[in-house]
Amino acid sequence: MISSALDGKMTPGPREITSNPRLSDKFFRAIVTSFGFSALIILTLIGAFLAVRGFQIFKSEGLHFITGFKWDVTIDDAGEVTYDMGIGAMLVGTILISTVALVVGVPLSISVALFLTFYAPIRIRTFLISIVDLMAAFPSVLFGLWGYFVLMPMATYWSKLLYKYLNWIPIFDAPEKFFERSPFIAGLVLAIMIIPIVTSVSREVFAQTPLDRVQAAYALGATRWGMIRTVVLPFGTNGVIGGAMLGLGRAFGETVAVYTILNLVFRPNWHILYGAGGNIASLIILKWGEATDLETNALLAAGFVLFLMTLGVNMGANFIVGRTLKSGK
Amino acid sequence: MNSEIIKPEKPWVLTPRQVAPRALLFSLAFFATIFTLNLTSFNGKLGFFFLLFAYSSAANLTYNVRKHGRKAIGESIAGSLILGGSLVVFLPVFSILFTTLQNGISGLHFTLFTESMSEASFIDPIGNGGLLHALIGTIYLIVISAVISVPMGIITALYLTEIKGPGSRFIQFVVQAMSGVPSVVAGLFIFSSVILLTPIKASSFAGALSLAILMIPTVTRTSQEVLLLVPSDLREAGLAMGATQWKTVVTIVVPAARNGLITATILGVARIAGETAPLIFTLGGADKVNLNPFKDYNSALPFYVWKGLSLGTPESLARAWSGILVLIVLVLSLFILARTFGSQKFKK
Numbered sequence: 078m079i080s081s082a083l084d085g086k087m088t089p090g091p092r093e094i095t096s097n098p099r100l101s102d103k104f105f106r107a108i109v110t111s112f113g114f115s116a117l118i119i120l121t122l123i124g125a126f127l128a129v130r131g132f133q134i135f136k137s138e139g140l141h142f143i144t145g146f147k148w149d150v151t152i153d154d155a156g157e158v159t160y161d162m163g164i165g166a167m168l169v170g171t172i173l174i175s176t177v178a179l180v181v182g183v184p185l186s187i188s189v190a191l192f193l194t195f196y197a198p199i200r201i202r203t204f205l206i207s208i209v210d211l212m213a214a215f216p217s218v219l220f221g222l223w224g225y226f227v228l229m230p231m232a233t234y235w236s237k238l239l240y241k242y243l244n245w246i247p248i249f250d251a252p253e254k255f256f257e258r259s260p261f262i263a264g265l266v267l268a269i270m271i272i273p274i275v276t277s278v279s280r281e282v283f284a285q286t287p288l289d290r291v292q293a294a295y296a297l298g299a300t301r302w303g304m305i306r307t308v309v310l311p312f313g314t315n316g317v318i319g320g321a322m323l324g325l326g327r328a329f330g331e332t333v334a335v336y337t338i339l340n341l342v343f344r345p346n347w348h349i350l351y352g353a354g355g356n357i358a359s360l361i362i363l364k365w366g367e368a369t370d371l372e373t374n375a376l377l378a379a380g381f382v383l384f385l386m387t388l389g390v391n392m393g394a395n396f397i398v399g400r401t402l403k404s405g406k
Numbered sequence: 407m408n409s410e411i412i413k414p415e416k417p418w419v420l421t422p423r424q425v426a427p428r429a430l431l432f433s434l435a436f437f438a439t440i441f442t443l444n445l446t447s448f449n450g451k452l453g454f455f456f457l458l459f460a461y462s463s464a465a466n467l468t469y470n471v472r473k474h475g476r477k478a479i480g481e482s483i484a485g486s487l488i489l490g491g492s493l494v495v496f497l498p499v500f501s502i503l504f505t506t507l508q509n510g511i512s513g514l515h516f517t518l519f520t521e522s523m524s525e526a527s528f529i530d531p532i533g534n535g536g537l538l539h540a541l542i543g544t545i546y547l548i549v550i551s552a553v554i555s556v557p558m559g560i561i562t563a564l565y566l567t568e569i570k571g572p573g574s575r576f577i578q579f580v581v582q583a584m585s586g587v588p589s590v591v592a593g594l595f596i597f598s599s600v601i602l603l604t605p606i607k608a609s610s611f612a613g614a615l616s617l618a619i620l621m622i623p624t625v626t627r628t629s630q631e632v633l634l635l636v637p638s639d640l641r642e643a644g645l646a647m648g649a650t651q652w653k654t655v656v657t658i659v660v661p662a663a664r665n666g667l668i669t670a671t672i673l674g675v676a677r678i679a680g681e682t683a684p685l686i687f688t689l690g691g692a693d694k695v696n697l698n699p700f701k702d703y704n705s706a707l708p709f710y711v712w713k714g715l716s717l718g719t720p721e722s723l724a725r726a727w728s729g730i731l732v733l734i735v736l737v738l739s740l741f742i743l744a745r746t747f748g749s750q751k752f753k754k
Contacts, residue, residue, distance in 0.1 A: 098651065105652035106569055113565030114573070115558055116626070117580045119619060123587065123595040130598045188491030196488060205496070207745065212499055214737050216680020217589075218711050219730050223502045226509075235452065269498050276495075300477060302484035323586065330588020332683035337715065358590045362686055380594040384587070391586030395579060 124384060131378025133371075138162060142378065148343050148364070150372055162375045164382065169345040170260060170355025171386075174335065175328035177264025177349055178271055183321045185268070186275035191305060193276075194283045206280075213273035221337030224266035229338065232262040236350045251351035258340035260354035266334050271324035278323060282316025282401055283309055316401040322394030326387045332358035357383045431469055435461035459490050503734075510731025513724040518732075524694030528714055528722040537729055539695045540710035543610060544736075546699045547685075547706055548675050550614035551621050556671050558618075559625025560660075566626075567633040568641075568655055585623035592619040593684030601688065608690035610699035613706065616684035625674040632666025633659065665747045672744040676737050682708040707733045 098106065128135075134142060145163015152158050189209070193202055236256040243249040286309050294304040335356045341363055342353035361376045361383075368376060439457040463486035470478040518536040526535025562581065566574050596616040600606055636659050644654035660667070685691075690703025691713065707729055714726030 101653075102651045105650075105655070106571075109561055109565045109569055110571055112558060112561035113569070113571065113577050116562060116577060116584050116622065119622070120580055120584050120587075122599065123591065123619075126595055126598045127591070185491050185495050188488045189495050192488050192492040196485070205492075207741075208496065208499055211738070211741055214676045214680070214741060215502065216682065216708055216711075216730070216733055216737070218680065218682045218708050218715065219502065219506065219734065222711070222715060222726065222730060223498075223505055227501060227505050228498075231452070234450070238452075269495075272495055300481040302481040303477075305484070306480075326586040330586075330590065332588070332590040333712070358588060358683070361590055361594070362683065365686065377594055377598055380591050384591045387586050387588050387591075388583055391583050392579070394586075395582040 120388075124381070124388075127377050127381035127384060130374050131381045134162065134375045134378040142375075143168065143382070146344055148360075150369065158371065160371065160375075162372075164357055164360065164379050166343050166345045167341075167355035167357045167360045167379070168382075169347070170339075170341075171329055171357050173347065173349060174260045174264045174267060174339070174354065174356060175325055177261060178267035178328045179321055179325060181265060182268035182271045182324060183275055183317070186272050186320070186324075187279055187317060189272070189276045190279035190283055191309075193280055195301060195305060195309075209273050209276050212269075213277075217270070217331060217333045218337075220266055220270055221334040224262065224334060224338050228266060229257060229262055232265055233257050236261055240350055248347060248349050251348045253351065255352045256350055257352050258338060259350050259352040260339065260346070261349040263335050263339040263354065263356070264349070266338055267328045267331055270331060270334065271327050274327060275317075275320045275324040278320030278398060279313065279317045282313045282320070282398070285316075285402060286312050313401070315397050319394045319396075319398035319401065322390050322397065326390040326394065329387050329390065330358055330383060332362060335359050336362055427469060428466075431465040432462055435465050459486070462486075463490075506727065506731050506734055509724070509727035510734075511728075513728030514731070518728065522693065522695045528717050528725055529719045530721060532721055532724050537707065537710050537725075537732065539692065540705045540707045540729065541732070542695055542697070543689070543692075543704040543706040543709070544679065544733075546610040546704065547614050547617055547689075548679060550611060550699060551617040551678060552671060552675060554614065555618040555621040555625055555674065559622050559670070559674065560629050560667060562622070562626045563629035563633055564655060564660075566630050568651070568659065581623050581626050584619075585627065587619065588683075589616075589620055589681050590683040592616045593687040595619070596684070597687040606700065608688055608703055609701055610689070610696075610704040613685050613689040613704070614699075616688045617678040617681060620681060620684070621674040621678050624677045625670050628670035628673050629663075629667055632663045632670060635666070636662045669744045669748040672740050672747065676740045676744065679737055679740065680708055680733055682712050685709050686712070707736070 138145065141163055143163070144165045145161065146166045147161045147163055150158065150160040150162070193205060193209075197205060233256045236259060239249050239261075240251060240254070240256065244251070290308045290312070291304060294308045299307065336359035339354045339356055339359060340352045341355060341359055343355070344353070346353045346355075357379055361379055364372060364376055435458060438461050439454060442457055443453060463483070466486060467479065467482045470482040513532055515533050515536075517533070519538060519541065521536035522539035523535045523537075524539070562577070565571060566578055566581075593616045596612055596619075600612055600615060601608055606612055640658050640662055641654055644658045645651070649657070685706055685708060689706060689709055691709055692703040692705050696702050696704045711726045711729040711733065714722040714724075714729060717723075
């Protein structure tokens with residue numbers, strides 16, 4: 078008996094452990110899976126529709142659509158339409174404003190995140206965290222109103238001070254002394270708007286700092302700042318960078334607040350204090366009202382460029398944040 | 407036996423002896439600031455806060471270095487900077503709430519919630535008309551986009567937590583990318599697809615579609631966090647009792663996470679209630695009450711504010727501020743609601 082079993086032919090292989098789902102479960106899984114992929118479908122559709130609508134413009138303007146600084150559509154007497162549309166100035170402006178927002182917003186966010194994680198007493202902490210979350214829920218039109226009527230008078234004064242003492246630095250120079258509605262002020266408002274997201278990502282990352290390292294630093298006699306400098310910041314740097322990139326994505330796409338504050342001008346301006354700037358999202362609502370079909374398509378093309386920019390920045394950011402959060406576990 | 411209860415010690419609480427020098431230093435810095443402001447060319451609120459911050463940090467630094475030696479230098483400077491930075495961040499929040507209240511109250515009147523702007527114009531005296539149409543429009547937008555995006559968001563979250571299919575990491579990535587879609591792009595997308603290609607024209611429904619795109623990622627991510635908190639014992643118990651997976655999910659997992667899912671919905675609504683940009687392309691904008699969400703232009707609170715803001719006369723601005731006050735009260739109450747639901751733990 079035994080020998081025949083060892084011969085091989087009779088030996089049954091290990092039993093396969095399967096769970097064959099029932100019909101109802103198959104349905105359930107199919108439905109849930111198809112819903113799961115809906116996000117992907119929506120995202121693809123957004124890209125596809127905007128690209129198709131903008132195709133005509135991309136084809137006729139080519140790379141000039143990105144690098145051109147004009148936005149002219151003229152219809153001559155014969156009914157012939159000539160146009161020259163480019164979002165170069167808006168692109169420059171978007172990047173400039175977002176940079177101001179990051180330079181102002183990120184250090185503040187880091188200090189709030191550190192304060193909330195390591196300094197604030199517990200009772201105040203929960204209250205302040207709700208306030209940061211509430212800040213994220215403020216409507217952007219409110220930031221626009223507040224920025225225009227409350228912040229602008231103050232910020233114009235700050236601009237004058239900066240101009241007076243720092244105009245030897247090229248970006249703080251200005252061709253004329255017109256400091257209202259400048260990229261600087263729009264950037265300040267954007268900074269306040271991105272602080273919640275940058276803060277909450279940084280806070281999440283700081284809270285993931287391995288406790289044993291924190292305790293080890295204290296046990297070696299580190300002060301609180303010494304511990305933060307040697308343990309928390311090296312661990313959290315990538316997460317903070319990711320959070321800042323998420324904030325950058327928000328800053329790229331912010332529309333109403335920037336439109337309220339910024340003075341849109343179709344020429345590139347690198348002087349942050351000077352009241353002339355550009356922003357792709359604001360361009361879209363500025364030109365939307367009286368846009369012809371052709372211009373509408375151009376605006377949709379501009380929307381496509383904006384979509385690609387934010388998508389790229391966001392994906393990079395999520396990749397970095399996800400990796401950092403995982404490394405703490 | 408001695409029944410005296412021992413009073414617990416709290417060694418971390420500052421004693422009056424420790425508080426006194428700090429308070430003294432702060433008041434010294436305060437007086438020094440006022441002194442400097444009066445004597446030199448520094449002036450204004452900016453000068454005041456800057457000097458106060460500089461003086462009190464310096465005073466703190468000297469005190470700490472005298473007391474603890476040189477290693478307190480970094481500690482003291484960093485502490486001042488972090489505290490100062492946090493104050494700078496929280497000041498605007500209170501400033502925003504305060505200005506809204508201050509400017510919004512002057513625009514409030516009795517007919518605000520009972521009349522629309524159909525027989526009044528934005529530049530009329532404030533007593534005329536109201537924002538009833540905008541309020542109804544906003545309610546339509548919230549309800550329709552919630553009806554669309556809450557099931558989609560929650561089921562997507564179920565895919566990510568319950569099924570954990572082969573594509574779940576990828577879908578997670580896509581949902582995160584979707585949460586970064588600018589609101590203006592969502593509006594453009596609905597315009598270029600729904601409004602241009604289907605019989606549905608600019609209306610509450612089209613507006614709600616564009617808002618749903620913004621709401622789905624918020625609902626998904628919050629629901630996912632909540633569903634992950636449901637103990638896996640519950641799932642295993644359901645399966646061990648012989649339930650199929652869908653019965654386990656529907657009768658055990660989802661009810662267990664009910665409060666969290668409600669929170670997810672409310673947070674999603676709070677995310678979209680104040681969105682303005684997509685509505686510019688999809689809502690049209692009306693001045694009278696429109697009860698049909700699928701046909702004809704409609705209004706919404708953010709749109710009302712936007713209109714008042716762009717007209718720019720004192721009366722229209724007062725209307726904008728009162729509109730934003732109503733909106734902020736709405737968002738704030740949604741927020742508090744979300745907190746109350748969110749703070750309830752699982753019943754064991």
